[in-house]
Amino acid sequence: MKIVVIGSGAMGMLFGSRLALHGYDITMVDVVPAVIEKLNNQGLYLEGDDGDHLIPIKAAFAEDINEEVDLAILLTKAIYSRSALESAKKFLGKDTHVLTLQNGLGNIELISEYVPHDHIIAGVTNYPSDVKGIGHISSHGSGYTKIMSANGEENKMLYIINDALQDAGLNSQIAPDVMVSIWEKVAFNAAINATTAVCRIPCGGMAVTEQGKYLAYTIAKEAVAVANAHGVAASEETVINSLTESIEFHKDHFTSMSADIINKRKTENEFINGGIVKKAQEVNMEVPYTEALYDLICTIENTYNMQKLNTDTE
Numbered sequence: 598m599k600i601v602v603i604g605s606g607a608m609g610m611l612f613g614s615r616l617a618l619h620g621y622d623i624t625m626v627d628v629v630p631a632v633i634e635k636l637n638n639q640g641l642y643l644e645g646d647d648g649d650h651l652i653p654i655k656a657a658f659a660e661d662i663n664e665e666v667d668l669a670i671l672l673t674k675a676i677y678s679r680s681a682l683e684s685a686k687k688f689l690g691k692d693t694h695v696l697t698l699q700n701g702l703g704n705i706e707l708i709s710e711y712v713p714h715d716h717i718i719a720g721v722t723n724y725p726s727d728v729k730g731i732g733h734i735s736s737h738g739s740g741y742t743k744i745m746s747a748n749g750e751e752n753k754m755l756y757i758i759n760d761a762l763q764d765a766g767l768n769s770q771i772a773p774d775v776m777v778s779i780w781e782k783v784a785f786n787a788a789i790n791a792t793t794a795v796c797r798i799p800c801g802g803m804a805v806t807e808q809g810k811y812l813a814y815t816i817a818k819e820a821v822a823v824a825n826a827h828g829v830a831a832s833e834e835t836v837i838n839s840l841t842e843s844i845e846f847h848k849d850h851f852t853s854m855s856a857d858i859i860n861k862r863k864t865e866n867e868f869i870n871g872g873i874v875k876k877a878q879e880v881n882m883e884v885p886y887t888e889a890l891y892d893l894i895c896t897i898e899n900t901y902n903m904q905k906l907n908t909d910t911e
């Protein structure tokens with residue numbers, strides 16, 4: 598099975614390296630020349646709970662891949678999915694399946710502009726991964742991956758992908774109720790990604806004050822209420838438990854949104870907190886905490902050039 602991983606950042610490198618370590622034919626795709634060069638010439642460096650690994654791996658720009666592949670795993674930030682899929686057209690054949698494990702709402706709809714609905718596999722993963730340098734990641738703590746065909750029907754490729762992810766140690770399971778998982782994950786991300794991003798802290802920082810915990814739990818509750826109003830049976834208890842676990846067991850992880858704010862980059866705000874605000878409007882609900890965090894992140898990511906930090910070390 599030929600697999601391309603689109604996006605050689607924190608998660609792309611985690612999934613690509615774990616699959617490559619278990620013998621899968623992986624090509625990493627990215628837009629940054631230094632990333633392609635480093636992966637091809639020096640391999641991918643993965644720090645995990647099972648030790649450090651230097652894994653030889655292929656990497657290429659999408660434009661340079663000339664044969665159709667069996668599976669493309671989309672792990673860019675959702676805001677770059679369109680440009681990633683545009684440049685992937687040459688290797689997305691009529692039999693190619695696309696797997697998205699991206700955070701946020703609306704990923705399936707966006708991918709279906711490029712790939713038939715019955716060739717899309719969607720899911721979630723809560724493995725944390727942090728970029729330490731070019732071609733270098735660190736991922737600590739246990740996790741899970743849940744996947745399902747976007748059309749809700751189990752097919753052969755779904756089983757093949759699930760087996761591959763299990764072989765790679767990515768604790769994958771087929772989740773018939775994947776929309777529940779996607780909503781529970783977005784509720785979790787709206788609560789912890791946005792708050793840790795505004796504060797520029799790792800997950801563990803949310804345990805420091807009662808106010809921080811209250812804020813995260815309140816956002817999670819708002820998001821679950823919106824899911825329920827849309828007929829999705831997301832559970833408040835599941836999301837709160839995930840938050841508690843992540844604050845404790847992934848305490849040193851900087852959420853993907855927190856990493857973006859620290860690096861002065863555009864975030865997935867539109868797909869996470871923004872996605873929930875839009876869904877709330879559709880059912881005439883108010884989500885004041887989620888919306889406030891959405892507005893704050895919008896402001897932060899559009900004013901990087903005006904922000905002042907005291908860099909004195911004393």
Ligand SMILES: NC(=O)C1=CN([C@@H]2O[C@H](COP(=O)(O)OP(=O)(O)OC[C@H]3O[C@@H](n4cnc5c(N)ncnc54)[C@H](OP(=O)(O)O)[C@@H]3O)[C@@H](O)[C@H]2O)C=CC1
Pocket residue numbers: 603604605606607608609626627628629672673674675677680681682684698699700701722723724725726727728852853865
């Ligand atoms: N990090 C984490 O722990 C987790 C992240 N997620 C989700 O996984 C997804 C990926 O996140 P993460 O790995 O953190 O993101 P990163 O920003 O670390 O990695 C994304 C990579 O994709 C590259 N990229 C951007 N545009 C394109 C393009 N057009 N074609 C190919 N590559 C492109 C980026 O390059 P450049 O840097 O130049 O933009 C970057 O190297 C997100 O949806 C995130 O929410 C889910 C669970 C955990």
Ligand SMILES: CC(C)(CO)C(=O)C(=O)O
Pocket residue numbers: 700722723724725726786789790843847850851852853854
């Ligand atoms: C917090 C985490 C790793 C989920 O466990 C995540 O989804 C992110 O960093 O975006």
